[in-house]
Amino acid sequence: MLKSKASQNSLDQRNATRLRVLEHIRTKGSISRIDIASALQTSPATVTAATADLISAGLVRETEGEAHSRSAKRGRPRVLLQLDGPSYLVAGLKVARQVISVILVDFEGNEVTSHMYALQDARMSPRDFVRTVRLALEETCAKIDRTIDGLSGVSIGIAGLVDAERNFVHWSSSITERNVNFAAFLDEGLPCPAFIENDANLVAKAEQLFGLGKGLSNFLVVTIEHGVGLGIVLDGKLFRGNHGCGAEFGHAKVQLDGALCQCGQRGCLEAYVGDYALIREMTVAGQSSALETVSDIHDRAHAGDQRAISVLARAGQMFGLGLSNLINLFAPDCIILSGARVSFEHLCSDDVMARIRNGVVNVDTALPEIKVHHWGDLMWAKGAAAYGIEQVSILKVQEIAAHAS
Numbered sequence: 001m002l003k004s005k006a007s008q009n010s011l012d013q014r015n016a017t018r019l020r021v022l023e024h025i026r027t028k029g030s031i032s033r034i035d036i037a038s039a040l041q042t043s044p045a046t047v048t049a050a051t052a053d054l055i056s057a058g059l060v061r062e063t064e065g066e067a068h069s070r071s072a073k074r075g076r077p078r079v080l081l082q083l084d085g086p087s088y089l090v091a092g093l094k095v096a097r098q099v100i101s102v103i104l105v106d107f108e109g110n111e112v113t114s115h116m117y118a119l120q121d122a123r124m125s126p127r128d129f130v131r132t133v134r135l136a137l138e139e140t141c142a143k144i145d146r147t148i149d150g151l152s153g154v155s156i157g158i159a160g161l162v163d164a165e166r167n168f169v170h171w172s173s174s175i176t177e178r179n180v181n182f183a184a185f186l187d188e189g190l191p192c193p194a195f196i197e198n199d200a201n202l203v204a205k206a207e208q209l210f211g212l213g214k215g216l217s218n219f220l221v222v223t224i225e226h227g228v229g230l231g232i233v234l235d236g237k238l239f240r241g242n243h244g245c246g247a248e249f250g251h252a253k254v255q256l257d258g259a260l261c262q263c264g265q266r267g268c269l270e271a272y273v274g275d276y277a278l279i280r281e282m283t284v285a286g287q288s289s290a291l292e293t294v295s296d297i298h299d300r301a302h303a304g305d306q307r308a309i310s311v312l313a314r315a316g317q318m319f320g321l322g323l324s325n326l327i328n329l330f331a332p333d334c335i336i337l338s339g340a341r342v343s344f345e346h347l348c349s350d351d352v353m354a355r356i357r358n359g360v361v362n363v364d365t366a367l368p369e370i371k372v373h374h375w376g377d378l379m380w381a382k383g384a385a386a387y388g389i390e391q392v393s394i395l396k397v398q399e400i401a402a403h404a405s
């Protein structure tokens with residue numbers, strides 16, 4: 001089995017065709033060879049060769065569809081192709097501060113099982129991190145009487161600056177060291193290919209594949225939890241930038257020499273908007289007793305607590321400023337505020353919308369739609385699983401070529 005990192009860029013022409021055919025089958029659910037050929041504007045012979053390879057690799061299988069109207073008289077059923085769902089088991093994980101959420105999916109993306117693994121430490125050394133991921137996976141697989149040797153791929157989402165192409169983590173609030181080449185640790189600690197990616201990018205992937213970003217070419221996903229993340233989809237593709245890290249919206253500066261951020265710099269957006277920042281503001285004000293979550297701050301604000309009201313209002317103002325900058329930079333079709341918790345109201349209030357409108361330079365066109373998407377706890381893990389399926393597809397297609405040569 002290939003354990004090296006998958007890369008779409010390194011595919012040759014034949015593999016690229018196989019992958020396009022595979023992804024088209026995934027998009028359509030089930031489809032005939034001739035319809036694939038016409039959709040991809042390629043010859044039926046090319047599609048026949050590609051699907052034969054995909055079938056022999058166990059990625060795709062034939063099913064019988066409705067009979068063709070013309071051939072119905074002869075009773076010949078139409079042969080369709082669909083993904084071979086049960087053939088591969090892929091794990092998606094999100095490592096948060098207190099918990100690792102894990103989801104196991106089949107090759108079609110159907111959930112097989114899920115699990116929440118409680119974390120002892122919010123920050124770990126790279127080796128402990130991989131060891132902990134392995135334990136979380138073992139517990140998850142045990143729920144369906146499987147072992148982690150049965151996994152075809154593991155995809156891990158964490159906060160921070162991640163070069164997904166190289167499995168390289170420049171910085172993460174979950175890791176005690178900077179500039180860690182995780183490829184070696186993952187190879188050593190896990191029995192199957194593993195992929196590490198920025199968590200906001202994974203949420204953008206999930207929104208694109210099965211969320212509010214479906215069918216949109218240009219959209220932004222802003223995630224708000226402990227920190228603030230951004231996933232950028234431009235022309236239908238996830239934008240990762242030169243170093244593979246995408247965008248760090250949470251560390252965009254909104255105040256010169258402002259509040260201290262967890263990254264070590266000052267004036268970052270998330271130093272005003274992230275969960276830790278709100279809790280810190282309340283703690284500084286001497287109201288830390290029994291105050292553990294942002295929901296507690298909302299409760300206090302609803303009860304008329306002036307400090308809570310002003311902390312949330314300032315977060316909203318800073319957030320509005322940040323979003324207006326995003327609109328000025330990207331002119332997206334839509335901005336999706338994505339998160340597992342429900343306490344977003346202070347970030348999309350009328351005051352925040354007014355701040356955005358004031359900050360957007362093109363006043364003659366309507367603002368992009370700003371949608372709030374409350375996912376369940378497994379949002380991030382589902383995004384990770386989607387990325388895992390994509391990477392496993394690339395690896396399996398590469399294996400076809402390796403076997404053929």
Ligand SMILES: [Zn+2]
Nearest residue numbers: 251261263268
């Ligand atoms: Zn920062």
